[in-house]
Amino acid sequence: MSPNPPTDATRTPHASALFADLYALxxxxxxxxAGMRGEATFSLFSRKLPDKRNFFLAAGLDDVLTALEDLHFTSAEIDYLAGLGKFDDGFLQELAGLRFTGNVRAVAEGTPVFPNEPFIEVTAPIIEAQWVEALVLNQIQLQTILASKAARMVLAADGRRVVDFGSRRAHGCEAALKGARAFSLAGISATSNLAAGRRYGIETIGTMAHSFIQAFAQEREAFAAFLRSYPETVLLVDTYDTPRGVARAIACARETGRETRLAGIRLDSGDLDSLARESRRLLDKAGMHDTQIFASGGLDEEEISALLEAGAPIDAFGVGTAMSVSEDAPALDIAYKLVAYEGRGVMKLSSGKQTLPGPKQVFRRFADGVAQGDRITQADECADGLPLLAEVMCDGKRVAPPEPLDTIRRHASQSIATLPAPVRAIARADPPYPVTISRQLRAFSAETERILRADSD
Amino acid sequence: MSPNPPTDATRTPHASALFADLYALxxxxxxxxAGMRGEATFSLFSRKLPDKRNFFLAAGLDDVLTALEDLHFTSAEIDYLAGLGKFDDGFLQELAGLRFTGNVRAVAEGTPVFPNEPFIEVTAPIIEAQWVEALVLNQIQLQTILASKAARMVLAADGRRVVDFGSRRAHGCEAALKGARAFSLAGISATSNLAAGRRYGIETIGTMAHSFIQAFAQEREAFAAFLRSYPETVLLVDTYDTPRGVARAIACARETGRETRLAGIRLDSGDLDSLARESRRLLDKAGMHDTQIFASGGLDEEEISALLEAGAPIDAFGVGTAMSVSEDAPALDIAYKLVAYEGRGVMKLSSGKQTLPGPKQVFRRFADGVAQGDRITQADECADGLPLLAEVMCDGKRVAPPEPLDTIRRHASQSIATLPAPVRAIARADPPYPVTISRQLRAFSAETERILRADSD
Structure with a gap:
């Protein structure tokens, strides 16, 4: 990865101060x-995992911090708000000068996270903490849901390379680019998207589409033309008939010249298991033992896992839609909840939506390098294990420069490797990874609930 | 809606010339x-509807045209491409001067579309037509999948207002903003997101979150404070106990002052049907017959439909996740396929992925104002009915200024209203809406396949 992605490409132009719900304002x-200018803590967490998942992979924090450091209303935005007729001049003036001056504690990007564990806690004057709700939720969800899905692809591929082919199916260009970052962070090897490659210094991969084959009157002409331009390349062999396509690719590579090497073939349709076996046989028969077989075409982690379990001789996978929209679970059940105001614990009692009051910490305990379970505690408790939340922003400024993507990727890989084997599997872990709540937090929660129920009588 | 959304807010900064797959380049x-500079036609269509859907609602064209009119590589992007080591100087120079000079035919935004019907056809020198593939697919999918989902929400609500609360759950800020446009186009009444409201001139709605209630020691204090700031407003009543919350809202509205009017209450959890009935009873008993009941909280079109069928006295719905990520179908099975090169028909023969060759037209036939079926024809055929594709870009320039969002919204509403009742239902229509292929197109397809199979022997 390139150490210095271009600065003009890393801006987040949609992340404006106005990316907020009207109700926030x-x-x-x-x-x-009401003269309420006290300090509030909001906690961002998910109540439950999607059906097939065993963990979340936290991602998106860097974009949140970048946005918060620069967040302010432009005068045109203030004019727009004035036109809504809901805000007096004094309040609009206050908005014009508003900056985010709060503190943020967060789990590092690339850390596995479980239900009810905070990804982020924002502590700030309540006006500021409320302002950033939609933006923080939107940006954390985007990369977390995509990184969490990508981690499963990487685990399913069991050491083989997986490449992101899905930018065309992502929900917009921003989702495609930030998705490529999230995928890379989760262990995906490369992306097809050039803008993502440039923006984040991610390796790009790509050779040809069916349209290239079809633009020529015959498949062999297309192969020959492509090999003349790229003597060492991957040819797409399934446009008309896969075994014939493989035979033609072999013949063309031989005819085209000395320096020509068929680096790989790509299968994009049909029964990938049997076509990969047949292709491998043809390539081996031609002495092309190191020509790789690349599979793509609507793959998800379950299909990748099934192909490899069946012994399909596939060397690398291209994945698109399933990963780019996190198809089985396109949204996280995440919330940004007020947990404290002016030092007082706050919780929701709505049916099915109870929350834990107060700022929190999460401790992860290990034995022999394997995570044994997490404990959610009050923020100031001490407990065994590694604390997962750390201060990342103080008084509206980052406490450290952004981590390079490579560093986050390494952290993710190492952190996922410490999870128990059933949690790293594609199937749902039963029982799930153990997460407990500390005695002190349980007592605080019960006491907070008692006070609220009493007040509400 | 405001007639003139601000121009600085309508840019699409991620839609760069580099938003392309490496294989395109x-x-x-x-x-x-290979000296291949002939004219190519690519057709963008979907092979099938998601399981529960009866039609697509075309959207996203305006962003595509805006991007194509301005598409060019910056010198920094050319430098990045040079660094990949795959492109010679002559080619890089050609890229530096590259513009999109082609023609685009398309279905108008807000038109219902069915499988195999082109949303867009791009005709341009093959180098240009290939360049824009990822961008066109990405932008058309984003708004089409979201508009298609939103249309179902609107149909389910059967005349009641539906409001977009989901920007926090969209896949990024771009998806949230363009989503709000797609939702509005499909008939959604308002959005909670201020940036979307400003950008597209959409009405914004919002009052309070649970955090506001919780920031006060008691619910009644929170209600009273909010009513002092907004004498005519909607109060959120389910933070602690819904029936008590309603009673408190009524009492606070009465106590707070003469001009105070409880415009509505919002239910966001629990059994919405029974809570709405109980709330309505309490409100009516208090003489607050025109206080509206607003329901939200994980709603989708099936739940909205079920609530209304059960007779729940709900006046308006707020929808989030289900619509914002098109949760049941977060991606379209769309493709951008080469269908002609230098006047020669082109098609794919891959198993399960056969395509129809050549540029096309779609005719929709009506009887008594109800659509009877569509016929896909060759582009130059004449047939009965309304042709759906029209030229929207010629030589790289729009043939007409963008349609105002209100106009598109009206077109969508009128077009959806012409669909047969089973196609407008939430349940899957059986049989599906009839789409046939003209005899001439079938003959051309068979002939093209014959030539390709012969060549491939």
Whole structure:
């Protein structure tokens, strides 16, 4: 990866101060009207894992911090808000000068996270903490859901390379680019998307589409033309008939010249297991033992896993839609909940949506290098194990420069490797990874609930 | 909606010339090397509907045209490409001067579309037509998948207002903003997101979150504070106990002052049907007959439909995740396929992925204002009915200024209204809407296949 991605390509132009729900601003004005300027803590967590998942892989923090450091309303945005007729001049003036001056504690990107464990906790004057809700949720979800899916692809491929082919199916260009980052972080080897490659210094991969074969009157002409331009390349062999395509690719590579080497063939349709075996046989018969077989075409982690279990001789996988939209679980059940105001614990009692009050910490215990379980505690508790949340922003400024993507990727790989084998599997782990709540936090939660129920009578 | 959304907010900064797959550029160079500069037509269509859907609602064209009109590589992007070591100086120079000079035919945004019907056809020198593949697919899918989902929400709500609350769950800020546009186009009444409201002139809605209630020691204090700031507003009543919350909202509205009017209450959890009935009873008993009941909380079109069929007294719905990521079908099975090169028909014969060759037209026939079926024909055929594809870009320039969002919304509403009732239902239509292929196109397809199979022997 390139050490210095271009700065002009890393801006997040949609992450404006106005990327907020109207209710955030109506609440902010009501807080101002009521003289409520106390400090609030909001906690971002997920209540449950999607059906097939065993862990989340935290991602997206860097974009959040970048946005928060620079967040401010432009005068055109203030004019727009004035036009809504809901905000008085004094409040609009306050908005014009508003900056995020709070603190952020967070789990490092690339860390596996489990239900009810905070990804991020934001502590700031309540007006500021409320302001950033939609932006923080949006950006953390985007990369977390995609990194979590990609981690499964990487685990399924069991050491073989997996390449991101899905930018065309992502929900917009931003999702494609940030997705490529999330995928890389989770262990995906390369991307097809050039803008993502440039922006994040990720290796790019790509050779030809069916349209190239079809633009020529005959498949062999297309292969020959491509090999003349790229003497060492991967040819797509399934446009008309896969075994014939393989035979033609072999013949063309031989005819085209001395320096020509068929680096690989790509299968994009049909029964990939049997076609890979047949292709391998033809290539081996031609002495092309190191020509690789690349498989793509609607693959997900379950299919990759099944192909490899069946012994299909596939060397690398290209994945698209399933990963790019996290097809089986395109959204996280995440929430950004007020857990404390002016030092007082806060919780929700709505049916099915109870939350744990107060700022928190998560401790992960290990034995022989394997994670044994997590404990959610109050933020100031001491407990055994590695604390997962650390301060990343203080008074609106990052406490350290952004981590290079390679560093995050290494952290992710090492952290996932410490998970128990059933949690690293593609199938749902039963029982799930153990997460407990500390006695002190349980007591605080019960006491907070008692006070709230009493007040609400 | 505001007639003039701000121009600085409508840019699409991620839609760069480099938002392309590496294989597009390797193919482009190979075409240059082979002297292939002929005209190609690519057709964008979907092979099948997601399981529960009866139609697509075409959207996203405007962003595609905006991007194509301005598409060019910056010198920094050319430097990046040079660094990949795959492209010679002559080719890089050609890229530096590359613009999209082709023609685009398309279905109008807001038109219902069915499998195998082209949304867009791009005709351009093959190098240009290949260049824009990923960008066109990405942008058309984003808004089409979201508009198609939103149309179901609107149909399920049967005349009641549906509001977009989901920007926090969209895949990034771009997806949230363009999503809000797609939702509006499909008939959604308003959005919670201010940036979307400003960018597209969409009405914004929002009052309070649970955090506002929780920031106060007691629910009644929170209600009273909010009513002082907003004498006519919607109060969220389910933070602790819904029926008590409703009673408190009524009492607070009465106590707070003369001009205070409880415009509505919002239910966000629990059994919405029974809570809505209980709330309605309490409100009516208090004489607050025109206080509206707003329901939200994980709703999708099936739940909305079930609530209304059960007779739940709900006046408006807020929807989030299910719509914002098109949760049941987060991706379209769309393809951008070469269908003609230098006037020669082109098709794919891969198993399960056969395509129809040549540029096409779609005719929709009506009887008594109801669509009877579509016929896919060759582009130059005449047939009964309304032709759906029209030229929208000629020589790289739009043939007409962008349609205002209100106009597209009206077109969508009228077009959906012409669909047969089973196709407008939430359940899968059986049989599906009829789409046939003209005799002439079938003959051309058979002839093209014959030639390709002969050549491939």
């Amino acid at each position: 109506t609440m902010m004005r009501a807080y101002r009207d | 390797t193919m482009m160079r190979a075409y240059r090397d």
